[in-house]
Amino acid sequence: MKPSLRIAKREIALLFNSRSTFIFAVVLPFVSILFFNTLLSEGVARDLPIAVVDLDRTAVSRNVIAQLEAAPEISVNFFPLNQQKGEELVRLGKVYGVITIPKNFEADLKSGKQVSIINQYNSNLLLAGGLEYKAFRKVIGTISAGVNIEKQRKQGVSMQQALVNYQPILANNHVLSNPYTNYSYYLNTGFIAMFFQIFVMLTTIYIFGADLKYSKGNKLLSITNNNLSAIILGKVLPFTVWFLFVGVIMLYSMYVWQDFPFFGSKITVFTALLLLILANQSYALFFVAVSNSFREALTIGSGFAAVSLSFSGITFPIFGMPKVLQWLSQIFPFTHFFELLLDQSQRGFPVFYSLNALIILVVLTIVPISLGWFKLKRLFSKGVFNHNI
Structure with missing residues (x-):
């Protein structure tokens, strides 16, 4: 135990003497926590700029524009003279969509003709484009309902019956997870935790790789009498404790400071956080073991940690991936941590349903270090990497 403590004291001293380690372990984790909590603090995007081309210029078209302006998701900021100029604003990124009200809109509407309003939006920006499309459909649906009900009222139909005639079937929606439709609750939960595990991975690779880069590996073995376990324990333990503290701050920033919903077990999430740290440290040691240089280890580790975002289900659901990729997603610790975090925070599942994720995280802690031991x-x-780069 004494050699491990000696190495642990050395690592703590190096933390404050090594600029790179200090940045990876101390500066960047807190910067990312502050950045993402600030970036999505509103929860839902509001007042997305759009353009409206009003070719009719009547009271009815002005009413349509007023209702579009009243939608919280969008804001009518531009009134181009024609549709081509509106499309140019979309291409330049000044607006997320352009809505065109055609000529004779009011006259055709009053004569009983079916009229159309053109909506063009940028689908490359999925979130912004989706919100613009949603707001447009809601406004046009409201206006269409008003026109239809008014026609029925003129024919002597009661208001209640007119409503039934227009929409005989009502949709009764119940959102089971994140009923607040707050993007921050879902995206921040993933992004902050994902960057956290990247810093765990890079810090672990750095503290081992730096010694091997500068030919200090055999010196550490001599300190511990060729006991690799003592080296790993001494070098990893201080950072495990530190990142556990940072992880608690991360969770506090989401579930206390930002007041994200939490309905599950705090102990389960804390256990998963510890296992996420240990699993990433285990993978980091494996990448150091199989790499020929310090740079190669950092490249492999950072790539593995960053790619885990794509396999976690944040950007694309895992069940929609090809089977091979579904199986591949299981080797990433972040996949299981993120699923457990959602289950225990927003979904409020019993702990029993999170045991599978905990077991897999334990396996992913043991297997990589065992393979690379x-x-x-x-x-x-040997004391040094094969290539000194």
Whole structure:
């Protein structure tokens, strides 16, 4: 135990003497927590700029524009003279959509003809484009309902019957997870935790890789009498404790400071957080073991940690991926941590349903270090990477 404590004291001293380690372990985690909590603090995007081309210029068309302006998701900021100029605003990124009200809109509407309002929006920006489309459909649906009900009223139909005639079937929606439709609750939960595990991965690779880059591996083995376990324990333990503290701050920023909903078990989430740290440290040691250089280890580790976002289900649901990619997603610790975090925070599932994720995180902590153990032992016996770059 004494050699491990000696190495642990050395790592704590190096933390404040190594600028790179200090940035990875201290500066960037808190910067990312502050950045993402600030970036999505509103929860839902509001007042997205759009353009309206009013070719009719009547009381009815002005009413349509007023109702579009009243929609909280969008804001009518431009009134181009024609549709081509409106499309140019979309291409330049000044607006997220252009809505065109055709000529004779009011006259055709009053004569009983079916009229159309053109909506063009940028679908490359999924969130902004989706919100613009949603707001447009809601406004046009409201206006259409008003016109239809008014026609029925003129024919002597009661208001209640007119409503039934227009929409005989009502949709009764119940949102089971994130009923607040707050993007921050879902996206921040993933993004903050994802960047957190990247910093765990890079810090672990750095503290081992730096010693091997500068030929200090065999020196550490001599301190511990060729005991690799003592080296790993001494170097990893201080950062495990530190990142556990940072992780608690991360969770506090979401569930206390930002007041995200939390309906599950705090102990389960805390356990998963610890296992996420340990699993990423285990993978980091494996990447150090199989790499030929410090740079290669950092490249592989950062790539693995960053790609985990794509396999977590944040950007695309896992069940919609090809089977091979669904299986591949299971090797990423973040996939299981993120699913558990959602289950225990927003969904409020019983702990029993999160046991599978905890078991897999334990497995992903044990397997990588086991696979790389003998290569890591040989690497430290040699004392240096194969290539000094």
